[in-house]
Amino acid sequence: MFRERNPMRGITWDDYLDLPSGEKGKYCNCGSNPFHVLRSQQFNRPMLERLCEITTKTRRIGKTRGGMNFLQDLLSEKRAMIYFVQPSTRTFLSFAAATQMVGMRHENVRDTTTSSEIKGESPEDTVRTFSSYFDLIIMRHPTGGFAERIAWLLSNTERPVPVINAGSGKDQHPTQALLDIYTLQRSFENRGGIDGKKVAFVGDLLRGRTVRSLATTLSLYEGMKLYFVAPEPLQIGPDILDALKEAGTDYEVTYDFEKIIPELDAIYMTRIQDEWDTSEESRAIDTEPYHFKEKHLSLLRPDAVIMHPLPRRKEIAVEVDEDPRAVYWRQVRNGMWVRAALMILIFERDGEIDRYYHDLTR
Ligand code: NCD
Numbered sequence: 418m419f420r421e422r423n424p425m426r427g428i429t430w431d432d433y434l435d436l437p438s439g440e441k442g443k444y445c446n447c448g449s450n451p452f453h454v455l456r457s458q459q460f461n462r463p464m465l466e467r468l469c470e471i472t473t474k475t476r477r478i479g480k481t482r483g484g485m486n487f488l489q490d491l492l493s494e495k496r497a498m499i500y501f502v503q504p505s506t507r508t509f510l511s512f513a514a515a516t517q518m519v520g521m522r523h524e525n526v527r528d529t530t531t532s533s534e535i536k537g538e539s540p541e542d543t544v545r546t547f548s549s550y551f552d553l554i555i556m557r558h559p560t561g562g563f564a565e566r567i568a569w570l571l572s573n574t575e576r577p578v579p580v581i582n583a584g585s586g587k588d589q590h591p592t593q594a595l596l597d598i599y600t601l602q603r604s605f606e607n608r609g610g611i612d613g614k615k616v617a618f619v620g621d622l623l624r625g626r627t628v629r630s631l632a633t634t635l636s637l638y639e640g641m642k643l644y645f646v647a648p649e650p651l652q653i654g655p656d657i658l659d660a661l662k663e664a665g666t667d668y669e670v671t672y673d674f675e676k677i678i679p680e681l682d683a684i685y686m687t688r689i690q691d692e693w694d695t696s697e698e699s700r701a702i703d704t705e706p707y708h709f710k711e712k713h714l715s716l717l718r719p720d721a722v723i724m725h726p727l728p729r730r731k732e733i734a735v736e737v738d739e740d741p742r743a744v745y746w747r748q749v750r751n752g753m754w755v756r757a758a759l760m761i762l763i764f765e766r767d768g769e770i771d772r773y774y775h776d777l778t779r
Contacts, residue, residue, distance in 0.1 A: 422447050425572035433569060438660065445568075450762045453568040454581040457594040457630035458660075462637045468595060469602050471767050472751075472758040474774040479518060479754075487773055488757075491766050493520035498551040500544065501527045501583065503559050507727055507749055508583050508593070512555050515756035519766075524551070541570055548576045553760065555581045561588030579763050587624045587693060592759065593726050594630035596752040600744060601683060603751070604722045608682075613640035615680050619707050620687030620732055621699075622653040627726040628687060632657050636664035643668040644677055648702050651689070674707055678716040684709065686725045686732050704732070711736040724748055 425433070425444045433444060442459035446452055449464060460468070478484035497516045501509050509527070516523040526532050526543075534543055540558070544567045547554050554571075556564055564582035571577045584590045601611050608614075616635060618628045622645050632653070635641055643666060645653040652670060661668050671677060678684070686709055691699040709723060711734050717723075725733055725745040737743050761767050 423577040455565045457591040457634045476754045489520040495552040497523040497553040498547040499525040499555045501557040511752045514753045518757040557583040561586030590626040593627045594634045596755040600748045611638045614682040615642045616683045617644035619646045621651045621690045622647045623651045624690040625687045636666040709733045
């Protein structure tokens with residue numbers, strides 16, 4: 418007996434892997450709502466706009482006690498497993514808070530030494546066990562593509578529950594891209610939205626999954642110019658540049674950070690991802706020219722924004738935090754609401770949000 422909502426059913430794993438990126442989305446989505454959230458490329462422009470709309474409505478509904486009671490009931494029959502086998506503070510807590518906002522209970526496994534993986538169970542069997550008890554699996558894993566593999570495996574079981582990729586290796590971090598899009602959209606809502614903006618990615622662009630996910634998502638917007646600013650060994654990979662070329666998105670690979678600062682509408686700073694070093698090779702790289710310092714504030718447009726997925730090290734001076742253009746703490750807060758909205762869309766409760774919001778603002 419298979420549930421009706423199971424978009425990955427009916428394709429072999431090898432056939433799925435062979436699909437061009439643009440065609441994988443239909444195996445992740447159900448109609449115009451996401452079912453699994455596996456890759457940032459599964460979202461098209463109308464889906465992003467709907468997600469931002471549901472996020473804002475949910476955020477506003479959550480401001481009153483009555484609204485919060487309504488939200489708490491919305492998914493109260495569902496339970497989520499948060500399976501994080503890579504370090505995390507923000508994303509873990511953000512998902513935990515988001516499930517609570519919409520009334521879902523959650524459990525977590527964060528350490529494989531406390532699960533049966535220590536007895537030799539495969540991660541695949543571990544996740545299949547979760548699907549027996551829970552209605553949603555939110556997972557962070559060091560292996561690129563692992564969340565997709567799990568979603569596909571579950572689609573051939575009697576409990577093909579939705580899977581959210583909360584970070585997979587160096588590869589993808591789709592929910593971070595979504596909260597980044599929401600932050601950009603809010604930041605530019607009085608400037609015609611995201612279209613036509615100049616955005617620079619700075620730092621470890623080779624191994625930073627947030628950059629990879631967001632850059633491809635931004636290619637859905639018109640008239641964008643993306644800058645990739647990094648020391649040579651950490652520059653963006655050719656796969657992302659090829660995807661941008663194919664989408665017709667203008668970009669520039671550059672090494673001179675200070676020169677471009679005055680041009681920019683948004684700067685997306687990232688840390689060096691040295692956990693992926695094989696022999697501490699990042700230590701030899703001078704990353705200091707790629708730090709945003711207090712003196713750079715005077716070069717920046719008055720209506721630009723500085724973003725960071727966090728955690729940061731020294732790439733943004735703490736003095737910058739007080740500047741109204743520094744939006745990285747707002748980004749963190751947005752993440753919780755975007756993730757709550759995602760769960761609402763996955764379980765198709767967005768119509769209930771529309772109705773409640775309509776009555777609230779009537
Ligand atoms: C990022 C990640 O895990 O990829 N953190 C996050 O989820 N906000 C960025 C990072 O670790 O540098």
